[in-house]
Amino acid sequence: xxxxxxxxxxxxxxxxxxxxxxxxxxxxxxxxxxxxxxxxxxxxxxxxxxxxxxxxxxxxxxxxxxxxxxxxxxxxxxxxxxxxxxxxxxxxxxxxxxxxxxxxxxxxxxxxxxxxxxxxxxxxxxxxxxxxxxxxxxxxxxxxxxxxxxxxxxxxxxxxxxxxxxxxxxxxxxxxxxxxxxxxxxxxxxxxxxxxxxxxxxxxxxxxxxxxxxxxxxxxxxxxxxxxxxxxxxxxxxxxxxxxxxxxxxxxxxxxxxxxxxxxxxxxxxxxxxxxxxxxxxxxxxxxxxxxxxxxxxxxxxxxxxxxxxxxxxxxxxxxx
Amino acid sequence: xxxxxxxxxxxxxxxxxxxxxxxxxxxxxxxxxxxxxxxxxxxxxxxxxxxxxxxxxxxxxxxxxxxxxxxxxxxxxxxxxxxxxxxxxxxxxxxxxxxxxxxxxxxxxxxxxxxxxxxxxxxxxxxxxxxxxxxxxxxxxxxxxxxxxxxxxxxxxxxxxxxxxxxxxxxxxxxxxxxxxxxxxxxxxxxxxxxxxxxxxxxxxxxxxxxxxxxxxxxxxxxxxxxxxxxxxxxxxxxxxxxxxxxxxxxxxxxxxxxxxxxxxxxxxxxxxxxxxxxxxxxxxxxxxxxxxxxxxxxxxxxxxxxxxxxxxxxxxxxxxxxxxxxxxxxxxxxxxxxxxxxxxxxxxxxxxxxxxxxxxxxxxxxxxxxxxxxxxxxxxxxxxxxxxxxxxxxxxxxxxxxxxxxxxxxxxxxxxxxxxxxxxxxxxxxxxxxxxxxxxxxxxxxxxxxxxxxxxxxxxxxxxxxxxxxxxxxxxxxxxxxxxxxxxxxxxxxxxxxxxxxxxxxxxx
Numbered sequence: 001x002x003x004x005x006x007x008x009x010x011x012x013x014x015x016x017x018x019x020x021x022x023x024x025x026x027x028x029x030x031x032x033x034x035x036x037x038x039x040x041x042x043x044x045x046x047x048x049x050x051x052x053x054x055x056x057x058x059x060x061x062x063x064x065x066x067x068x069x070x071x072x073x074x075x076x077x078x079x080x081x082x083x084x085x086x087x088x089x090x091x092x093x094x095x096x097x098x099x100x101x102x103x104x105x106x107x108x109x110x111x112x113x114x115x116x117x118x119x120x121x122x123x124x125x126x127x128x129x130x131x132x133x134x135x136x137x138x139x140x141x142x143x144x145x146x147x148x149x150x151x152x153x154x155x156x157x158x159x160x161x162x163x164x165x166x167x168x169x170x171x172x173x174x175x176x177x178x179x180x181x182x183x184x185x186x187x188x189x190x191x192x193x194x195x196x197x198x199x200x201x202x203x204x205x206x207x208x209x210x211x212x213x214x215x216x217x218x219x220x221x222x223x224x225x226x227x228x229x230x231x232x233x234x235x236x237x238x239x240x241x242x243x244x245x246x247x248x249x250x251x252x253x254x255x256x257x258x259x260x261x262x263x264x265x266x267x268x269x270x271x272x273x274x275x276x277x278x279x280x281x282x283x284x285x286x287x288x289x290x291x292x293x294x295x296x297x298x299x300x301x302x303x304x305x306x307x308x309x310x311x312x313x314x315x316x317x318x319x320x321x
Numbered sequence: 322x323x324x325x326x327x328x329x330x331x332x333x334x335x336x337x338x339x340x341x342x343x344x345x346x347x348x349x350x351x352x353x354x355x356x357x358x359x360x361x362x363x364x365x366x367x368x369x370x371x372x373x374x375x376x377x378x379x380x381x382x383x384x385x386x387x388x389x390x391x392x393x394x395x396x397x398x399x400x401x402x403x404x405x406x407x408x409x410x411x412x413x414x415x416x417x418x419x420x421x422x423x424x425x426x427x428x429x430x431x432x433x434x435x436x437x438x439x440x441x442x443x444x445x446x447x448x449x450x451x452x453x454x455x456x457x458x459x460x461x462x463x464x465x466x467x468x469x470x471x472x473x474x475x476x477x478x479x480x481x482x483x484x485x486x487x488x489x490x491x492x493x494x495x496x497x498x499x500x501x502x503x504x505x506x507x508x509x510x511x512x513x514x515x516x517x518x519x520x521x522x523x524x525x526x527x528x529x530x531x532x533x534x535x536x537x538x539x540x541x542x543x544x545x546x547x548x549x550x551x552x553x554x555x556x557x558x559x560x561x562x563x564x565x566x567x568x569x570x571x572x573x574x575x576x577x578x579x580x581x582x583x584x585x586x587x588x589x590x591x592x593x594x595x596x597x598x599x600x601x602x603x604x605x606x607x608x609x610x611x612x613x614x615x616x617x618x619x620x621x622x623x624x625x626x627x628x629x630x631x632x633x634x635x636x637x638x639x640x641x642x643x644x645x646x647x648x649x650x651x652x653x654x655x656x657x658x659x660x661x662x663x664x665x666x667x668x669x670x671x672x673x674x675x676x677x678x679x680x681x682x683x684x685x686x687x688x689x690x691x692x693x694x695x696x697x698x699x700x701x702x703x704x705x706x707x708x709x710x711x712x713x714x715x716x717x718x719x720x721x722x723x724x725x726x727x728x729x730x731x732x733x734x735x736x737x738x739x740x741x742x743x744x745x746x747x748x749x750x751x752x753x754x755x756x757x758x759x760x761x762x763x764x765x766x767x768x769x770x771x772x773x774x775x776x777x778x779x780x781x782x783x784x785x786x787x788x789x790x791x792x793x794x795x796x797x798x799x800x801x802x803x804x805x806x807x808x809x810x811x812x813x814x815x816x817x818x819x820x821x822x823x824x825x826x827x828x829x830x831x
Contacts, residue, residue: 039362039366067729178775179504188643211664
């Protein structure tokens with residue numbers, strides 16, 4: 001009798017063990033995705049949007065978990081420490097996630113994430129007032145050269161600071177950054193006339209233009225479709241490029257077949273025309289990257305970003321010079 | 322404005338159901354300690370992706386409006402405000418409830434919320450674009466002065482406990498400084514505790530200081546089985562409405578207007594609005610000493626202001642595309658997902674969406690009124706519930722609420738610590754409400770001050786030159802001075818009767 005009970009228990013344990021060993025039936029339950037920023041912000045809205053499409057292609061509910069704080073550090077660390085089984089993923093704000101670990105002691109290693117898919121590549125934009133000396137890029141740079149440090153530029157995220165640092169180095173000018181807690185607050189600062197310019201995300205450029213504040217520079221390879229009149233910095237001879245992506249990642253050690261299922265689901269979601277349209281509605285620039293293309297983009301950009309942040313650590317630590 | 326078209330949309334069955342569900346959800350989210358507008362709206366955001374823009378927005382708007390009333394229910398019945406904007410309501414709501422007048426307090430809160438809500442939304446409908454320009458003018462120096470004025474109101478709030486009140490406010494500001502520095506991101510005052518590295522969020526502190534500490538105090542009572550021992554007084558909604566309009570009409574109108582204006586200003590509108598309105602009500606009352614002991618005027622002020630601020634906060638969102646608070650930030654996301662860029666263009670390109678939404682918000686106020694009126698009877702029965710059921714349930718809800726903000730179990734620990742702190746403070750007879758005000762206004766004031774300093778430094782002008790040239794700053798400065806002056810005066814008035822008594826006794830002896 002005892003032997004029978006033991007055999008049954010052993011069988012049950014074995015079967016349970018089998019369950020977790022075979023990952024090919026992933027996903028078996030809900031998937032949680034950590035967003036390292038507050039609800040309603042750029043990263044959160046975008047994540048909720050594309051994950052609502054991935055939810056359909058992967059067949060199981062995808063639940064967003066906001067873990068804001070410390071410019072993304074809290075959430076990034078949580079993703080890094082999550083159990084690598086495929087049920088706790090994350091969305092990174094890139095390249096902020098890489099920049100953060102260069103100038104600050106963080107408990108995560110950005111290069112150890114498994115980068116799965118990204119749907120956007122939106123350049124940082126420089127916005128200024130339509131009247132006055134700053135109404136176009138030439139005017140902005142000329143004024144800055146004559147009055148070093150006088151132009152106040154509002155910004156919020158590290159990618160904005162990065163773009164400003166690049167601009168200062170490329171053009172040989174100096175401006176004064178004014179930090180706000182979020183991109184929309186930084187935009188308010190400009191719209192209300194409290195600062196002279198704003199270096200923030202593409203989506204705000206669209207709102208600003210509709211209120212008469214022109215985007216005078218785009219930190220990307222090509223012009224943004226929704227901002228046809230705004231030149232890229234490259235066109236004007238200043239070689240600077242900072243593009244923000246939100247990337248779905250999994251913690252290091254997640255089994256390959258799990259990653260494969262996720263990647264396929266993301267690829268399938270990318271085929272939906274509606275997803276592209278909705279992302280463009282948000283004001284972002286749609287650009288789908290996954291698998292090798294994504295990984296090589298990340299690696300290349302990491303090198304560039306790491307170097308720039310290391311050389312300009314003071315700007316990111318926001319210490320007064 | 323095609324009124325018939327709007328009415329036919331808004332009164333459609335589907336829309337009515339959406340609005341009703343949103344408002345109902347909002348009321349309950351408001352009641353639960355820790356959960357409030359932002360969390361509720363974030364939770365329901367994904368459902369709205371597949372709805373048409375106005376419908377989705379209205380559901381979220383219903384949550385926003387409903388929670389502005391819902392929070393007062395738990396504030397009145399349990400001294401555990403369900404939302405930060407109901408903290409001021411608890412000051413007079415709970416004492417009233419303890420006198421057995423909980424139903425009256427709930428009705429007062431409801432009527433004020435409805436009236437304030439209507440004023441806020443009507444202002445939105447009539448004046449949105451115009452007022453939005455005004456909101457934009459609030460830059461760093463204005464935010465600093467606003468925060469300073471808000472803190473100065475503590476002097477009025479605290480009455481004869483003025484010094485203790487100011488100390489509490491200062492404690493709140495100190496608590497808000499834990500965590501990353503606003504400008505540089507350097508971490509401060511964390512004493513090496515990793516979980517404090519992003520600061521102390523408001524909700525666990527609020528839930529701890531009010532709800533948890535109240536539950537602990539109640540558990541320490543040596544007599545009594547429920548929150549209220551005296552028989553519950555009966556009253557009717559009609560009677561309450563009559564009383565309010567007879568005695569408090571002017572106050573109601575004033576605080577609703579005040580709430581709307583403060584809601585329009587960028588920043589944490591509803592909570593600040595309710596405190597400032599409360600302070601103003603006390604300052605201008607003929608019997609300020611009755612505040613804090615169960616004066617319905619306190620509830621009228623706080624509740625009308627926080628509901629009015631909902632309409633107010635929607636002004637900059639719709640007219641300029643500027644979210645002024647956490648909840649409106651999420652509504653901004655909801656709009657952009659449908660491809661609608663909020664701002665003046667929206668009024669031109671999709672006026673139907675905008676106006677449908679604004680008129681729909683009026684319906685949320687009406688539904689809120691109906692839900693509250695029907696529910697008050699049942700809500701107030703909580704007061705008679707036996708402690709051994711009440712305390713554990715409330716504590717559990719508190720823990721869930723504290724956790725829900727950042728999905729962090731550390732926040733539950735924080736809430737408990739604040740609960741113990743709250744009990745200690747009550748024992749020391751120190752008011753707890755100013756701490757909440759300090760936590761909210763501290764960061765706003767600090768950010769404003771430091772941004773101002775950076776800007777004046779960059780422009781190489783002196784602080785004085787910069788501020789004097791800004792009319793709003795000048796007005797706010799005089800307002801600040803006026804508030805401080807009145808607080809000192811009312812403090813002196815409260816102190817002098819005691820001195821007179823002493824004189825009379827000594828002169829008698831002579």
